[in-house]
Amino acid sequence: MKDVCRQAKLSPGAVYLYFRSKESILQALAEGGRSQTAAWLSQCKDLSRVVDLILQQLNLPEAQPVFKLDVQLWAEAIHTPKLAALFQRSEAVLLDGLAQIAKRASPKRTDQQAKTIARLLIAVMTGLELQKAMNPTVELGPTGVLLKSTLREV
């Protein structure tokens, strides 16, 4: 809360004019991440583009504080059903979107395979985000190239 006040340049009392509770702030934060994800997902017509955007986000210096925030949100979701449900819904949307893109690229893939690829992509994205959150000096290097080549092969 102290951090929220500092970031918003508002006193505790003022913050509570805009949000009912801390939990509703966290929900709004998670909601914001969700819609942002949906926004860039809609710009992707193939998995190569997806990988590009993911790695671009991960390398954005100003996005780094967001990574730390996301880890806090994940932890909060573990013991806050409302947040957990929100994350599960947005993950389901992301999963479907990615699976569709995966299937469009090679229609002979089964739905299950497409979904597995999508799940792995999400895992890579969040996993790398965690690494960057815990150690900002991490360099991703040729991760994007490697990822894209593997996606072409499968």
Added chain:
Amino acid sequence: MKDVCRQAKLSPGAVYLYFRSKESILQALAEGGRSQTAAWLSQCKDLSRVVDLILQQLNLPEAQPVFKLDVQLWAEAIHTPKLAALFQRSEAVLLDGLAQIAKRASPKRTDQQAKTIARLLIAVMTGLELQKAMNPTVELGPTGVLLKSTLREV
């Protein structure tokens, strides 16, 4: 702390006979995870085995509470330098170990490529762990097969 007491079947006072503080408990927990990871890493002579063990762990029903705990530890590490340093050290060890295995399999890979593969594997592992922590009903399906085939191609 309440959860720790319940799990240990000990009163708060008794817990503090074994640990100096909550933080030292978290450190011990993280330390335990580290040595456990080192243990199964030493049993792996190729990446295929690594993938097998990772997915076996992820599918173990009794390991699921550990996933939730890990997410809490990650979040705590974000604002606890001691924990962050511990995680960074153990990640470095894991990274080197996996990179060595990756290079042993195909020596023509550059060190950077091997390290990138290792980093991606760690990302997949923690990413899937996060998914399972937030939604225990997640089914991994043919994730292992797919992962191993992609590793063979690259």
Added chain:
DNA sequence: GCATACAAAACGAATGTTCGTTCTTTTTAA
């Protein structure tokens, strides 16, 4: 064999602090 003495272990209520929230007051702006 039983009672006594002692130390280690455990308990759980009490403590002080932190944190989310509220409330009264002051400032801003229309």
Added chain:
DNA sequence: TTAAAAAGAACGAACATTCGTTTTGTATGC
């Protein structure tokens, strides 16, 4: 002049931690 916005002190609940007491287990005396 008035309503909206912001401030920040104050409140209460939750939390990590401590401490005086009780229990348990074990060695020692008779």
